[in-house]
Amino acid sequence: MNDKKPTTPRRDFLKTCATKIPQWLLVFSAFGPEQARAVDGESDYNPVEHNYAMGVDIHKCIGCGRCVDACKKENKVPEEPVYFRTWVERYVVPPEGEAHVDSPNGGRDGFPELPADREIFRTFFVPKLCNQCANPPCVQVCPVGATFVSRDGVVLVDDTYCVGCRYCIQACPYGARYLHPTKKVADKCTFCYHRIRRGLLPACVEACPTQARIFGEVGQQSSPLRRFLRFNDINVLKPALNTEPKVYYAGASREVR
Amino acid sequence: MELILGNIVNDLSKITGYIYPNEFELHWGILVVVYPYLTGLVAGAFILASLERVFDVSSLQPVYRLSLLTALAFLLVAPLPLLAHLGHPLRSYQMFLTPHTKSAMAMFGFVYAWYLMVVLLLEIWFDYRKSIVVWSNEKRGVTRYFYKFLTLGTTDISDRALRFDDKIGRIITIIGIPSAFLLHGYVGFIFGSVKANPWWSSVLMPIVFLFSAIVSGIALVIMIYMVTTMFRWKRLSMPCLNKLAELLFYAIIVDFSLELLDFVQRLYEAEESITILSQMISSRLFISLIISQIILGTLVPTISLAWARFGRVPDEMRRLMYFIAALLIQVGIFSTRWNVVIGGQLFSKSLRGLTVYKLELFGLEGALTAGLLLILPFLVLFVLTRVLPPWSAVESHVSESPV
Numbered sequence: 001m002n003d004k005k006p007t008t009p010r011r012d013f014l015k016t017c018a019t020k021i022p023q024w025l026l027v028f029s030a031f032g033p034e035q036a037r038a039v040d041g042e043s044d045y046n047p048v049e050h051n052y053a054m055g056v057d058i059h060k061c062i063g064c065g066r067c068v069d070a071c072k073k074e075n076k077v078p079e080e081p082v083y084f085r086t087w088v089e090r091y092v093v094p095p096e097g098e099a100h101v102d103s104p105n106g107g108r109d110g111f112p113e114l115p116a117d118r119e120i121f122r123t124f125f126v127p128k129l130c131n132q133c134a135n136p137p138c139v140q141v142c143p144v145g146a147t148f149v150s151r152d153g154v155v156l157v158d159d160t161y162c163v164g165c166r167y168c169i170q171a172c173p174y175g176a177r178y179l180h181p182t183k184k185v186a187d188k189c190t191f192c193y194h195r196i197r198r199g200l201l202p203a204c205v206e207a208c209p210t211q212a213r214i215f216g217e218v219g220q221q222s223s224p225l226r227r228f229l230r231f232n233d234i235n236v237l238k239p240a241l242n243t244e245p246k247v248y249y250a251g252a253s254r255e256v257r
Numbered sequence: 258m259e260l261i262l263g264n265i266v267n268d269l270s271k272i273t274g275y276i277y278p279n280e281f282e283l284h285w286g287i288l289v290v291v292y293p294y295l296t297g298l299v300a301g302a303f304i305l306a307s308l309e310r311v312f313d314v315s316s317l318q319p320v321y322r323l324s325l326l327t328a329l330a331f332l333l334v335a336p337l338p339l340l341a342h343l344g345h346p347l348r349s350y351q352m353f354l355t356p357h358t359k360s361a362m363a364m365f366g367f368v369y370a371w372y373l374m375v376v377l378l379l380e381i382w383f384d385y386r387k388s389i390v391v392w393s394n395e396k397r398g399v400t401r402y403f404y405k406f407l408t409l410g411t412t413d414i415s416d417r418a419l420r421f422d423d424k425i426g427r428i429i430t431i432i433g434i435p436s437a438f439l440l441h442g443y444v445g446f447i448f449g450s451v452k453a454n455p456w457w458s459s460v461l462m463p464i465v466f467l468f469s470a471i472v473s474g475i476a477l478v479i480m481i482y483m484v485t486t487m488f489r490w491k492r493l494s495m496p497c498l499n500k501l502a503e504l505l506f507y508a509i510i511v512d513f514s515l516e517l518l519d520f521v522q523r524l525y526e527a528e529e530s531i532t533i534l535s536q537m538i539s540s541r542l543f544i545s546l547i548i549s550q551i552i553l554g555t556l557v558p559t560i561s562l563a564w565a566r567f568g569r570v571p572d573e574m575r576r577l578m579y580f581i582a583a584l585l586i587q588v589g590i591f592s593t594r595w596n597v598v599i600g601g602q603l604f605s606k607s608l609r610g611l612t613v614y615k616l617e618l619f620g621l622e623g624a625l626t627a628g629l630l631l632i633l634p635f636l637v638l639f640v641l642t643r644v645l646p647p648w649s650a651v652e653s654h655v656s657e658s659p660v
Contacts, residue, residue, distance in 0.1 A: 082281040089275075101275040101609055128277075137453060143363035144351040163351060164344015166284040167362050173453035175277030175606050179284065184344030241452055257607055 047151035055214035055228040058251035063125035068108040070207035081105040083178045085189040086129040095121045099255040130176040130189035131245035138168035159185040274610025283602045283614050287627040288338040293444045294594045295335040300441035301474010302328040310430040316500040322647030324478050330638035361447050372440050376433040383426040390414045441470040455530035456601040461519045468512035473590035475505045476583040506562040533608045541603045546596045554589015558582035
């Protein structure tokens with residue numbers, strides 16, 4: 001029994017595996033998702049070297065809504081006031097009791113004046129957008145992998161691949177996603193990916209008159225974001241959910257969620 | 258755009274508090290309510306059939322084949338509401354070709370395919386094999402060839418072959434029980450694993466879904482058994498019906514206890530979301546949760562079942578009470594699905610406001626489509642019972658006489 005040779009010697013088998021498996025992987029990868037290659041097509045840009053994030057300085061936001069308007073125009077976000085990639089909330093905290101929050105038309109046209117007789121303890125504006133989580137629940141639930149984290153740390157949606165099941169919308173704790181009414185796919189803030197890839201700022205950051213939004217890179221020493229993170233007490237939204245947001249808030253008090 | 262704005266203005270008056278601007282549109286509507294309802298019926302009917310097979314509950318024999326066919330009919334329709342709900346239904350095959358393995362939803366196709374192909378179709382085929390071979394010899398014309406095709410070329414109905422069929426059938430059932438648990442427990446997991454949503458996020462969700470599935474499945478088989486027997490002018494097997502009612506009673510007790518446990522746990526923990534959830538229950542969900550799910554759909558049928566089964570009630574009255582209880586349970590379980598799916602979207606994730614769901618009558622996601630999808634399984638079942646009559650074995654076993 002011991003003399004019996006195996007029909008394929010082990011060495012040959014391993015050799016075949018070593019050559020054939022990579023070949024097949026190459027063939028399969030040709031049918032894989034297109035987004036990685038399509039996005040990383042530019043030769044002088046190495047996505048791995050970047051990890052984008054945003055800071056929001058609540059003390060500086062004046063609730064003008066220019067960011068919302070710029071975002072809608074730049075990204076062709078549907079005009080109807082129920083689709084937003086970014087919006088601004090106004091918090092009015094009374095001396096006692098719950099804060100009152102509103103965001104008429106996402107804050108795009110500013111905010112109506114408060115009644116003069118209203119008792120106000122303090123009030124502030126909070127710009128909201130996709131938190132570009134490092135541990136994104138929306139990416140986790142997508143059944144086809146149409147939403148993914150790009151190598152430069154931005155959560156994106158491949159609208160040629162999305163099946164429109166809306167599970168990601170349900171999974172997002174921040175209400176940052178909507179179903180595009182004509183494309184019938186999930187849509188959200190991309191940090192203006194088409195702009196940042198060219199070294200430009202996201203439209204909302206560019207439009208903000210008070211520099212309440214600070215765009216930059218987490219790991220880069222020279223990034224303005226780095227300075228912002230260093231000199232402010234930073235919060236993220238709903239930290240208990242462990243989504244690890246990459247939109248950092250300075251001055252977000254306990255009412256903000 | 259004006260239409261949408263008009264709708265929003267309409268809705269604005271009903272919205273209380275603050276909701277995120279992207280939350281004006283409710284994303285999972287009536288079709289997503291229908292989907293877990295249908296899969297629940299599948300799992301419940303199958304588990305009922307398994308009881309007869311694996312645990313030899315012989316009094317359930319008259320409904321064994323009927324439960325299997327019911328499970329198949331509802332399983333065939335179950336993916337349709339999901340498909341109709343997708344923004345791009347034609348891309349749905351991507352879930353099979355390039356599934357995202359970390360997504361609970363991506364696994365649906367595989368769980369579904371496993372359950373349909375490996376469990377249900379195989380079990381039905383092995384169970385009917387002898388009958389199919391007999392029919393393929395007895396029938397005439399096209400039907401003969403149809404049954405010949407269904408034999409898949411195996412016409413051996415010797416004792417040895419039949420013993421083999423029985424053995425295999427038993428093994429498939431044993432695999433089938435955890436599969437049925439998986440099918441519906443998994444549907445519960447789709448909701449229970451969404452940590453962003455405090456109304457859904459609960460470890461008990463898959464288990465509650467499972468037990469409510471068993472409840473709804475047994476209740477459905479009771480109804481179908483009673484109605485089909487009536488239309489066939491046959492006499493109902495009271496031992497079978499009593500057994501079904503008994504099982505239904507136990508299942509509903511477990512189901513309700515689990516739901517109560519979930520409820521009490523939430524109340525006692527009183528997390529951040531408790532205020533808005535309490536508001537939602539006492540306003541938006543009052544009718545569908547308190548009235549429809551708990552009182553009409555659980556308490557009344559539980560009392561009715563207990564009374565009819567264990568009290569001194571004449572058979573005629575007993576049958577009526579069983580039927581009404583089963584019907585109310587369907588209403589209750591549908592409300593359960595409604596309260597989970599729609600309820601989970603009626604409050605804002607900002608935990609500051611409540612929104613409303615406007616059920617449309619027409620359109621792909623309207624009430625009519627939902628109604629159609631709820632009727633369709635019965636039509637499929639009708640066809641299935643024509644092709645594979647589940648009665649012959651029943652009647653020889655119970656030796657009933659016509660009324």
